[in-house]
Amino acid sequence: MIDTIKPLRFKILFFASWFPNRTSKVLGIFVKRKALAVSAKCNVAVLYVTADASMKDKKFEVDYRNEDGLLITRVYFKYIGSGIIKKIFYNFSFIIAHYLGWKKIKQVWGKPDLIHVNVIDRSGYIALLFKYFKKIRYVITEHSTPDINYLRGITNKTKIPLRFLKSLVIKNSEFMNVDSFTSLEYYKKVGFKGKFGVIKNVVEIKPEFLVKKDRIKKDNIKRAVHISILNERKNVTDIIRAFDNICNKLSRKNVEFHLIGEGEQKAQLESLAGEFGLLNKNIFFHGFVDEKQKLEILTNSDFHILNSDEEGFSVVTAESILYGIPVIATKCGGPEDFVPKEVGILIERRNLQQLIDAILYMMDNSQNYDPAVLQEYGKKNFSPEVICQDTYKVYKNALRI
Numbered sequence: 001m002i003d004t005i006k007p008l009r010f011k012i013l014f015f016a017s018w019f020p021n022r023t024s025k026v027l028g029i030f031v032k033r034k035a036l037a038v039s040a041k042c043n044v045a046v047l048y049v050t051a052d053a054s055m056k057d058k059k060f061e062v063d064y065r066n067e068d069g070l071l072i073t074r075v076y077f078k079y080i081g082s083g084i085i086k087k088i089f090y091n092f093s094f095i096i097a098h099y100l101g102w103k104k105i106k107q108v109w110g111k112p113d114l115i116h117v118n119v120i121d122r123s124g125y126i127a128l129l130f131k132y133f134k135k136i137r138y139v140i141t142e143h144s145t146p147d148i149n150y151l152r153g154i155t156n157k158t159k160i161p162l163r164f165l166k167s168l169v170i171k172n173s174e175f176m177n178v179d180s181f182t183s184l185e186y187y188k189k190v191g192f193k194g195k196f197g198v199i200k201n202v203v204e205i206k207p208e209f210l211v212k213k214d215r216i217k218k219d220n221i222k223r224a225v226h227i228s229i230l231n232e233r234k235n236v237t238d239i240i241r242a243f244d245n246i247c248n249k250l251s252r253k254n255v256e257f258h259l260i261g262e263g264e265q266k267a268q269l270e271s272l273a274g275e276f277g278l279l280n281k282n283i284f285f286h287g288f289v290d291e292k293q294k295l296e297i298l299t300n301s302d303f304h305i306l307n308s309d310e311e312g313f314s315v316v317t318a319e320s321i322l323y324g325i326p327v328i329a330t331k332c333g334g335p336e337d338f339v340p341k342e343v344g345i346l347i348e349r350r351n352l353q354q355l356i357d358a359i360l361y362m363m364d365n366s367q368n369y370d371p372a373v374l375q376e377y378g379k380k381n382f383s384p385e386v387i388c389q390d391t392y393k394v395y396k397n398a399l400r401i
Contacts, residue, residue, distance in 0.1 A: 010395050012042045013105065013112035015127050015138075017119035019048035021074050022063075026288075030315050031118045033202040034141065034391070035070055037384035038116075041392045045071040045109050049097040049123075051090065052076040060097055064104050071109055075101040098126045112136060114398055117173070119143050121162070124169040131172055139398050140169070140176040141199070145233075145312045146186035146333050148349075158190060170194040174398035177391075179313035180334040199390045200338070203318045203382035209295045211324030211371040222363045223256045225301040225325075227294065227316040228308075230263030235307045235330075235350065240269060242356045243283060244276040246363075255363055257283045257305075258297055299323050303362040308332045309349055322378025324371025328358045338381055343374050 014035050018028025028048075035044050055061065055078040063074040075097040080089040115138035117127045127138040150158035160166065170176055170192045177199040178184050184198055228234045236259065246252045257278075259269070266285065273279040286297065298304070304320035306329040311317075313334035320327050327344035329335035339346050345361065347354040380386065 008401065010042045010114060010399065011110065011112045012038060012044050012395065013115050014044060014046040015115055015117045015123035016046055016048045017117075017122040017124070018143075019046065019074070021048060021050055022076075023050065023052055023054075028118070030143070030201050032068075032070075033204050033384070034118070034387065036068060037202045037388045038391050039069055040384070040388050042395065045073070045105055045112070047073050047075070047098065047101045047105060049075045049077070049094060049101060051079055051093070053079055055079075059093070060100055062100055062104055064108070071105070073101045073104055094122070095126070114139065114174075114395055116141065117169075120166055120169050125165060128169050128172055137174050137398055139394055140173045142176060142178050142183070142187075143201075143312055144183075145310045146180075146183045148182070148310045148333055151182065151186045151189060160190065167192055175394050177394065180337045182333040182336060183312045197394070198337075199387060199394070200382055201313050201315050201318065202384050202387045203315065203322050203378065205322065205379070205383060206295060209299045209323055210375055211299050213371050221254055221256055222303075222366065223258060223301045224303050224305050224359065224362070225258045225260065225298055225320075226305050226307075227260040227298070228263070228306075230259070230261050230265045230269060232265065233309050234263075235309055236265065236269055237272065238350070238352050238355055239305055239307050240272050240276070240278070240283060241352060242359055243278060245352075245356050246359060247278060247282050248276060250360075252360070252363065253282070255282060255359075258286060258301065259284070260286045260289055260294055260297060262288050295323070298325060301325055302366040303328060303344075305359070306330060306332075306335065307355060311335065318378065318382045321374050322382055324374045326362065326366055326369040326374065328355070328362060343369070343377055
């Protein structure tokens with residue numbers, strides 16, 4: 001009888017630049033999903049540090065807890081001063097807060113085998129210090145959005161804050177993965193040196209929400225959905241203009257557009273929909289909703305629209321595919337990697353006519369996309385099991401095992 005050797009359960013400490021916390025419950029939710037996915041094969045702890053404007057008396061507060069099977073340490077610190085003084089104290093407090101969090105983790109959990117940095121800005125600089133002074137290696141997952149205009153030669157320069165320091169972090173890492181080949185191409189064009197690769201983001205699966213091919217519609221209304229932070233980069237303005245063209249100029253009234261999310265442009269977008277006479281008739285703003293309500297709206301829709309100028313990946317587009325909803329997405333970076341014709345339509349950025357044509361096509365043909373095909377495609381590309389396996393290989397290589 002041949003003995004089977006169980007894979008090693010490495011101790012992995014996530015340094016998270018973004019993570020859900022008491023000041024923002026949705027910030028970096030995809031980082032938590034990755035930590036949860038990795039925990040299937042590794043012991044995972046998370047350290048997240050952030051300022052909290054509501055703190056009055058304490059300068060630091062360490063919140064250590066077991067959450068969904070993860071050991072999570074969140075350290076909050078108080079804002080001090082204003083102007084340049086505030087900036088100096090912020091950076092100083094940021095470092096001290098990491099020390100306090102590390103002290104707690106080491107006391108109750110011990111020393112990790114490896115640090116996993118999630119987003120270089122902020123936590124990557126701390127990981128560099130840990131490598132120098134604690135002799136702990138680190139790998140990186142970078143989620144920042146690539147500069148598509150620079151990558152495609154539309155502009156000749158790209159802005160990278162703290163470029164020299166960032167290059168040191170990348171060079172000293174054992175590996176850096178990004179979430180799309182577009183992001184990979186961008187980092188190479190910029191000139192950063194290191195070991196690079198692509199691992200997509202995790203999309204959480206809730207089987208009870210999976211769309212079935214034989215689902216029964218109660219009416220003949222086609223429903224589109226968009227989920228995002230409503231800002232200029234998402235270009236929701238053109239989506240509303242497209243629906244003005246479709247509903248008012250073409251008199252196609254059997255369609256609804258549902259927007260989920262908050263953002264700096266929300267009031268402006270509501271006003272524009274009102275000017276077109278579509279607000280609360282064909283266009284509906286839901287604001288921030290909880291996860292259950294979000295999935296209910298998403299999976300009761302016929303197609304999803306992403307009209308961004310730039311995206312490193314686009315979790316909501318991948319999520320739509322996984323649940324069986326076809327998508328319209330711009331060629332804005334990430335979607336080119338995972339939106340073949342079997343799951344949706346790719347269009348050019350800032351091209352209103354292509355957007356209109358794509359919406360009209362989905363209004364007439366979304367029912368012809370087989371949800372089972374989309375779901376199987378999504379599982380092969382974004383499931384926690386796939387991402388865990390790919391990430392575990394990175395850990396083994398980083399630890400020379």
